[in-house]
Amino acid sequence: LPVVEDAACASGTEILIDGVWERIGKPHGDIACFSFHPRKVISTGDGGMLTTSNSAYDKQFRLLRQHGMSVNDRVRHSAHEVIFEEHSTIGFNYRMTDIQAAVGREQLKRLPEIVAARRRLARQYATLLRDIPGLAVPSEPSWARSNWQSYSVRLPEWCDQRAVMQFMLDHGVATRRGIMCAHREAPYHELARGRSLPESERAQDQTIILPLFPQLSESDQEYIAAMLREACAY
Structure with missing residues (x-):
């Protein structure tokens, strides 16, 4: 059974396997999928990457990302003889730009x-x-x-999520809901009719994400905590 890891949020995360710490995306399945969206630990503006230890998958992915082209642009442009590319399969334009890749490579060094x-x-x-x-x-x-791509907290039972988030915003602190439930969104209403997912719904209604990024100062973090304490007191 092929295993595809959803590692969108997991850049740099480690897991203990048989007494050894290993990075997520080694991969431990067949393919691991990472995201470089701006909210992620490493960002290239958008896009992402795949990792695989399967050489056949690797070859196919490299074809698919660039219109099914047999030779990539870098090889053709640096060649000292004419190379005619072929399109051996129907592919897509999933290439990352050189500028994005340069930004990503530098961030990987700092991971x-x-x-x-x-x-x-x-x-x-x-x-x-x-x-x-x-x-x-x-x-x-x-x-x-x-x-710690995100730092999500569950609010006290007596707190109104929207009111807490508005209080934080009024005091200069941006927050987000911890999760969003797909079955509550319009495209899935019909499929979800009559179904109850109480824990997922509770998580959506009671969790918020606090600001967390490497440049966050100690004083700003203390201020965020103080504002949350005040918001939860109402």
């Missing part, structure tokens, strides 16, 4: 530093938020080292 900063900020959030009544902060299992 350990970026992840370390995010992990430090996540630990600091846990300390700053731990005594807010009714607030649940995320935890990390012993077998994982998260990159």
Whole structure:
């Protein structure tokens, strides 16, 4: 059974397997899919990458991303003899631009530093938020080292999510809902009719994502925590 890993958010995340820490996307399945959307740990503006240890998949992916062309532009343009490319299959224009790739390669060099900063900020959030009544902060299992792409908290039962988010925004802190449930969106209403997913719905209604990025200062993080504490007090 082919296994495709949804590793969209997992750049730099590690998992403990048989006593050894390994990066997500080794891959442990057949293919791992990463995202470079601006919200992710590494960004090229948009787009993403695939990793695979299967040489046949690799060859096919490289064909598909560039119109099914047998020879890529870099090889043709640097050649000292004329090369005629062929299109052996129907492909797509999924190429990343050279500028995007250059930005991504430089960020990959800094990935350990970026992840370390995010992990430090996540630990600091846990300390700053731990005594807010009714607030649940995320935890990390012993077998994982998260990159903390997002820091999502579950609000106290008595808090109105929209009111908390508006209070934060009024005080200069942008937040987002922790998740969105597909079955609540218009295209899926008919398919979801009569179905109840209470835990997913509870997560959508009660979780928010707090700002977290490597350049977040200690004073700004303390301010965010103070504003959340005040918002949850109402």
